[in-house]
Amino acid sequence: MTERFSFELKATDGKARTGVINTPRGEIRTPAFMPVGTAATVKAMMPESVRATGADILLGNTYHLMLRPTAERIDRLGGLHKFMNWDRPILTDSGGFQVMSLAGLRKLTEKGVTFKSHIDGSKHELTPERSMEIQKLLGSDIVMCFDECPALPADRDRIAESMRLSMRWAARSKEAFGDRPGHALFGIQQGGLEADFREESAEALKEIGFDGYAVGGLAVGEGQEAMFGCLDHAPDHLPKDKPRYLMGVGKPDDIVGAVARGIDMMDCVLPSRSGRTGQVFTRRGVVNIKNARHADDPRPLDEACSCPACSNYSRAYLHHVYRSNEMISGMLLTWHNLHYFQEIMQGMRDAIGAGTFEDWQAEFHAQRAQGDI
Numbered sequence: 001m002t003e004r005f006s007f008e009l010k011a012t013d014g015k016a017r018t019g020v021i022n023t024p025r026g027e028i029r030t031p032a033f034m035p036v037g038t039a040a041t042v043k044a045m046m047p048e049s050v051r052a053t054g055a056d057i058l059l060g061n062t063y064h065l066m067l068r069p070t071a072e073r074i075d076r077l078g079g080l081h082k083f084m085n086w087d088r089p090i091l092t093d094s095g096g097f098q099v100m101s102l103a104g105l106r107k108l109t110e111k112g113v114t115f116k117s118h119i120d121g122s123k124h125e126l127t128p129e130r131s132m133e134i135q136k137l138l139g140s141d142i143v144m145c146f147d148e149c150p151a152l153p154a155d156r157d158r159i160a161e162s163m164r165l166s167m168r169w170a171a172r173s174k175e176a177f178g179d180r181p182g183h184a185l186f187g188i189q190q191g192g193l194e195a196d197f198r199e200e201s202a203e204a205l206k207e208i209g210f211d212g213y214a215v216g217g218l219a220v221g222e223g224q225e226a227m228f229g230c231l232d233h234a235p236d237h238l239p240k241d242k243p244r245y246l247m248g249v250g251k252p253d254d255i256v257g258a259v260a261r262g263i264d265m266m267d268c269v270l271p272s273r274s275g276r277t278g279q280v281f282t283r284r285g286v287v288n289i290k291n292a293r294h295a296d297d298p299r300p301l302d303e304a305c306s307c308p309a310c311s312n313y314s315r316a317y318l319h320h321v322y323r324s325n326e327m328i329s330g331m332l333l334t335w336h337n338l339h340y341f342q343e344i345m346q347g348m349r350d351a352i353g354a355g356t357f358e359d360w361q362a363e364f365h366a367q368r369a370q371g372d373i
């Protein structure tokens with residue numbers, strides 16, 4: 001058991017990397033996908049089931065937990081790991097993104113943001129200092145700087161102004177975080193799709209110094225082509241010996257393209273949220289289980305998948321329990337999707353380690369039939 005946080009690069013293949021992040025609560029194999037556990041639960045999953053899908057780390061949200069049940073209450077109850085019965089690493093987002101996407105009546109100043117809770121309308125404030133305090137109360141292993149993520153499209157002046165505010169907030173986050181062995185603080189690169197601002201942001205973050213570096217400000221509606229265009233240069237300016245985390249991504253082909261461009265960690269609600277809406281990701285493409293064509297289909301979702309849904313149930317059954325709005329539907333489809341996303345990650349880790357990532361990518365794309373299957 002290590003007392004420190006460290007990143008070991010094991011192999012590279014082109015720009016793709018594979019390695020291990022060592023933390024006091026266990027290791028994180030990279031490239032890594034983090035299931036999202038917003039309100040102290042990965043929805044429809046028991047923690048032991050999340051682990052069974054192959055996850056080494058999950059994500060929690062400062063914004064949601066500060067509103068309900070509050071960080072102070074979770075601290076009094078022994079911290080987020082004990083509270084949600086997950087003893088492996090947890091990364092927490094810092095709250096700024098969720099304030100801008102969920103909260104009401106927001107006011108943004110140099111100090112931070114004030115807002116009204118989307119739950120009960122109560123007034124709250126988030127600053128770099130308060131975000132660090134909340135993430136410490138939660139007991140997060142990987143803490144994210146408090147930042148501002150501008151909605152795209154935005155003009156260059158707005159993007160530059162927002163990025164520079166986030167860099168000032170990154171310095172305040174680092175100051176407030178202090179020296180916490182075994183815990184990590186990640187900076188978040190901003191700069192929209194602008195190569196010069198992305199480089200300026202990376203230089204500012206390296207000057208401050210972080211345990212890892214996130215690529216923020218993406219997956220905000222720019223589309224895959226623009227995101228990949230940004231990822232063709234944005235990670236290049238980040239330290240090679242530290243983890244790179246792309247926030248909020250994504251669909252399977254987004255994830256593969258990001259790893260090919262040097263990303264080590266990702267998170268997205270897509271596999272869990274889609275599990276609840278009947279959208280099933282498979283190696284041959286997406287299955288919409290609510291479609292009547294599955295009503296009499298005795299086959300599993302994916303013959304090659306070993307998850308409980310594919311091992312024990314037919315498409316006909318999954319179609320039935322989805323249409324009947326039964327709880328087992330969300331449980332089985334979420335488990336399958338998370339299992340499939342982790343299989344993609346394991347496949348990439350193995351391929352990068354073997355120097356066969358190009359072939360693996362070709363096989364990944366060749367299997368994907370167009371449209372619904």
Ligand SMILES: O=c1nc[nH]c2cc3[nH]c(NCCN4CCCCC4)nc3cc12
Nearest residue numbers: 097147149216217218219220247248270
């Ligand atoms: O720049 C960011 N800083 C802090 N947290 C973030 C979280 C983010 N999440 C996303 N995108 C989430 C996209 N996701 C796709 C599936 C449906 C729900 C939204 N971009 C982000 C940027 C940031």
